[in-house]
Amino acid sequence: MDEESYATDNDRFYQDYLRGELDAVAYQLFSMKPLTGRNLEFMAELHQEFMAEYIEPMWLPSAVNLIERHRQKGDKLVVITATNRFVVEPIVKRFDIDELICSEPEVIDNIYTGNLVDEPCMGEGKVSKINRWLAADSTGLSLDDAYFYSDSHNDLPLLNLVKNPVAVDPDEKLQAFAEQNNWQVLSLR
Numbered sequence: 001m002d003e004e005s006y007a008t009d010n011d012r013f014y015q016d017y018l019r020g021e022l023d024a025v026a027y028q029l030f031s032m033k034p035l036t037g038r039n040l041e042f043m044a045e046l047h048q049e050f051m052a053e054y055i056e057p058m059w060l061p062s063a064v065n066l067i068e069r070h071r072q073k074g075d076k077l078v079v080i081t082a083t084n085r086f087v088v089e090p091i092v093k094r095f096d097i098d099e100l101i102c103s104e105p106e107v108i109d110n111i112y113t114g115n116l117v118d119e120p121c122m123g124e125g126k127v128s129k130i131n132r133w134l135a136a137d138s139t140g141l142s143l144d145d146a147y148f149y150s151d152s153h154n155d156l157p158l159l160n161l162v163k164n165p166v167a168v169d170p171d172e173k174l175q176a177f178a179e180q181n182n183w184q185v186l187s188l189r
Contacts, residue, residue, distance in 0.1 A: 006033075018171070020154060024120035028084065032105045035086055036114030040107065047090050055091055062188040066149075067095055076141055080130055080148075080158070082122040086112070101129050126158045153177065 009030060016022040035043060070077060078099040079092045085102050092100045104117040119125045134141055147164040148155070153173035159165040167178035167185045178185050 017152075017154065020173070022122070022154070024082075024122040024125060025116065028082075028103050028116045028120045028122075029114070032084060032086075032112065032114050032116065035084075035105055035112035038112050039110050040112070041110075043086060043112065044090075047086070051090055051094070055094075060188050064095070066188065067097070070147070075147075078130075078133075080121065080126055082120065082126070082154075099133075101126075101133055123154055124157050126155065127161060130158065150174065159183075 013022060013027045013030060017027075067077065076099070077097045078101060079088070079095075079097055080101040081088055082103055084105050085100070086105055088102055089100060101121060103121045106113040106115040106117045119128060121129050130143070134143070143162050145164070146162040147166060148158055148162040149166045149168045150159055151167070151169050151174065152171055156174070156177065159167075159174075165178070165181075165183045167174050167183055169187050169189055170178060170185060175185065177183075
C-alpha cells in the first residue's frame with residue numbers, strides 16, 4: 001500500500017470520527033484494505049510482531065487491574081469495539097477475555113477478502129450487536145447492571161443504555177457529556 005496516501009485517508013477518517021460524522025462502512029472497508037488477499041496464518045505472524053512492537057510497550061497495568069476487579073466480582077467480561085477482529089482479538093486474548101463483539105472482516109478459503117461481514121460495530125451498530133449477543137445468550141444476561149467503558153462520544157448510544165457508563169480518558173465531547181450526566185470519569189494512563 002502507498003503509505004502516504006493511506007495516512008492521508010486515515011487522517012481524513014479520523015477527523016470525521018472526531019466530528020461524529022464518520023461513515024462507518026466506508027471506514028471499516030478502508031481499515032480492512034491491508035488485509036485484502038492475505039491468508040490468516042501470514043497475518044497472525046505479522047500480528048505477533050505488532051503486539052511485541054506496539055501493544056506491549058503501551059500495556060496499562062491500571063487497565064489490567066480494572067479488568068481483574070470485575071473478574072474477581074464474577075462479572076461477565078465482554079469487549080465490544082469498532083476495531084476489526086484481526087487487530088483486536090489477540091489483544092483481547094492477552095487480557096484473558098473470551099467474549100469479543102467487533103467489526104468482522106470477511107474470510108473465504110482462509111483469505112481476507114477486504115469486505116465486511118454484517119454491520120460495523122460502531123455507534124448504533126454496537127447497540128444492535130450487543131442486543132443480538134444478549135438474545136443469543138442462554139444464561140439470562142442483560143444490561144441491567146452492566147458497565148460500559150469508553151473513551152469516545154461515538155459510543156453514546158451504548159453508554160446511554162447501561163446502568164454504569166464510565167468515560168475513560170474521554171475525548172472532549174464525551175468528557176462534557178459525562179460531567180453533565182454525573183457519570184464516572186477515570187484515567188487509566
